[in-house]
Every structure is written in structure tokens, then in C-alpha cells.
Amino acid sequence: DTGVSQNPRHKITKRGQNVTFRCDPISEHNRLYWYRQTLGQGPEFLTYFQNEAQLEKSRLLSDRFSAERPKGSFSTLEIQRTEQGDSAMYLCASSSNNRAANEKLFFGSGTQLSVL
Amino acid sequence: QKEVEQNSGPLSVPEGAIASLNCTYSDRGSQSFFWYRQYSGKSPELIMFIYSNGDKEDGRFTAQLNKASQYVSLLIRDSQPSDSATYLCAVNIQGGKLIFGQGTELSVKP
Numbered sequence: 001d002t003g004v005s006q007n008p009r010h011k012i013t014k015r016g017q018n019v020t021f022r023c024d025p026i027s028e029h030n031r032l033y034w035y036r037q038t039l040g041q042g043p044e045f046l047t048y049f050q051n052e053a054q055l056e057k058s059r060l061l062s063d064r065f066s067a068e069r070p071k072g073s074f075s076t077l078e079i080q081r082t083e084q085g086d087s088a089m090y091l092c093a094s095s096s097n098n099r100a101a102n103e104k105l106f107f108g109s110g111t112q113l114s115v116l
Numbered sequence: 117q118k119e120v121e122q123n124s125g126p127l128s129v130p131e132g133a134i135a136s137l138n139c140t141y142s143d144r145g146s147q148s149f150f151w152y153r154q155y156s157g158k159s160p161e162l163i164m165f166i167y168s169n170g171d172k173e174d175g176r177f178t179a180q181l182n183k184a185s186q187y188v189s190l191l192i193r194d195s196q197p198s199d200s201a202t203y204l205c206a207v208n209i210q211g212g213k214l215i216f217g218q219g220t221e222l223s224v225k226p
Contacts, residue, residue, distance in 0.1 A: 040124070040218070040219075041218050041219070042120075042218045042219050043160065043204070043216045044216075045213050045214070045215060048212065055212060056212055056213060091159055091160075103148050103150070103214065104162055104165060105150075105162065106162070107159040109159050
């Protein structure tokens, strides 16, 4: 168990560019979540997957954001045409298959995005 | 009304004192409640969870839940400077996702 892994740790991009982040969950976990966090705020839910199925996407999430988990293992989060307001820490979390434990989220170290 | 509300703080307590952190939530159907600790520049770390009304103790931490009042709290006994962090309350809503409060910053002064 190596924990949740996120890459890259930091990303600096210019406004209008596309960016993609990757998350590798804990190997036996079937749920994977994406959150966004800005300074002084709690994590904001973006979307989550159970295996390869995307079960929910935040209504506040722009169409510029898309997430995939093609084989039920790693996931990618893509932001198209980035805006300065997209600057934030993007956190990935995973949770266990066990029904009693599937609400306990374990977070990766996050990807810090800065849009110039 | 936000789904999960916390006082942002900062809450300052002297070393050795009890720190009390509070959280309210809006969805009466919520069944699961969590406390995460987040050090500056780090990701959230799960420290406590509670599902039933009453108290749950784990070491120096006690989580308290009152579903009738839609209130959950975290007590930290014998606070240490290493407890200085932001504490995030999270509530499972509609069975699928955790919704977080904005967090309470705790500072424990030596």
C-alpha cells in the first residue's frame, strides 16, 4: 500500500492552455474522488467514480473540466482553456471496496495549479 | 445555508488545554461524520469518524454527535503544539460523497 499518488505536484500554465492531472489510487480501492481546494477553504467536491463509472459530477463544475477513469484504476482530470480562477490545489482521494469503509477517504498530496 | 459550517477561527489554546471544535450540517439524512486534520501545505488526513449519537473516544480525541441538533464536535485533550493545524469537518451526503466545511484553524501555544 503506497497511498494515493498524484502527478504532477505542481503545474504552472498560461491562461487558455489545457492541463491534465493524474491520480493513482490505493490499489484495492474502487472509489476515486476529485476535490478542489483554495486557500482558507475546505475541499470542494468535483466528481467521483466507482470503478470506471463516473457516478456524480458537481453542478458547479464548468464544462471545461472532464475526468476519466478508463480501466477503473488511475484517473485523469483535464481542464481545458484554463482561467486564473482555476488556480487551486486539486486533490484526489480514494476509498475502500468495503461497504463499511467506503466513506473513509484517503487523500493524495495534491496537484497545485497556478494559472498565469 | 452551507451544507457544512464551521467557525474558521483561528482558535488559540494554551498547551495542555482542551480544544473544542464545532460543526453543524444541514442535511438531516446524513449518517456519517468525519474529522480531518490538515497541516499547512499538506493534504487532509482522517483522524476521527462517528456514525451514532453520543461520544467516540480515540486517544486524546473525542468526537461527539447530536443528530437532533445536527451538530458534531471534536475535542482534543492535552493539546500539543503539534496539534496546530486546520481541522475539517466532513459529512457524507446522499450516500456518495463527502462535503467539507471550510475548516477551523487551531493554534496551540507553548
